[in-house]
Amino acid sequence: MRRLDKPQALAALAEARASIPPQFRQCVMCALAASAMKPNLFIRETEHAVCVLNAFGSMPSDMLVVAKRHLPTLAEVPWEVHEDMSRLAWEAGRVLERRGAKRVYLAQLGSPADIPTSYAHAHVHVIPVTTTDESARPAVVLSWSSGVIAYDPGEGEALAASLAASFQESPSTVTGTFRRSKFRD
Numbered sequence: 242m243r244r245l246d247k248p249q250a251l252a253a254l255a256e257a258r259a260s261i262p263p264q265f266r267q268c269v270m271c272a273l274a275a276s277a278m279k280p281n282l283f284i285r286e287t288e289h290a291v292c293v294l295n296a297f298g299s300m301p302s303d304m305l306v307v308a309k310r311h312l313p314t315l316a317e318v319p320w321e322v323h324e325d326m327s328r329l330a331w332e333a334g335r336v337l338e339r340r341g342a343k344r345v346y347l348a349q350l351g352s353p354a355d356i357p358t359s360y361a362h363a364h365v366h367v368i369p370v371t372t373t374d375e376s377a378r379p380a381v382v383l384s385w386s387s388g389v390i391a392y393d394p395g396e397g398e399a400l401a402a403s404l405a406a407s408f409q410e411s412p413s414t415v416t417g418t419f420r421r422s423k424f425r426d
């Protein structure tokens with residue numbers, strides 16, 4: 242594992258974009274959702290979303306929850322898709338806490354159009370934060386100013402498999418049943 246500075250990261254991302262199979266029309270998120278990117282860093286999937294290890298994360302174990310469909314704006318994201326993505330992000334965040342993160346940032350940043358560092362396709366960043374000083378500020382973590390993590394060959398796949406196993410250690414206990422508070426009214 243090594244850290245790429247921003248120019249190196251942008252060059253690596255441009256290279257990854259150039260390798261997207263044509264049916265995904267240059268959308269990295271669509272390719273990620275279909276496990277069509279190399280390396281394949283798939284962790285988990287639900288009906289409407291996939292969770293992958295971010296190949297260009299700001300921290301080690303930084304994950305992405307990506308809608309399976311190409312949905313550019315929130316107005317186009319049906320509630321059931323948003324709910325499914327939120328559940329998966331919640332599970333992923335709890336995995337990171339169990340694995341030692343001091344806190345976890347969940348961020349659906351969005352972009353009105355594809356730009357070098359983001360995509361117009363619904364996704365949530367699940368970022369472990371291990372420090373408590375200035376380097377933990379969202380303005381630092383949610384930026385490429387400090388560069389990104391790059392995994393060595395095989396390393397990302399192994400970490401994705403390890404994270405996938407961690408999801409199994411404490412399955413979601415939410416049943417979906419709404420319980421009315423006894424203190425209501």
Ligand SMILES: [Zn+2]
Nearest residue numbers: 268271311362
């Ligand atoms: Zn897409």
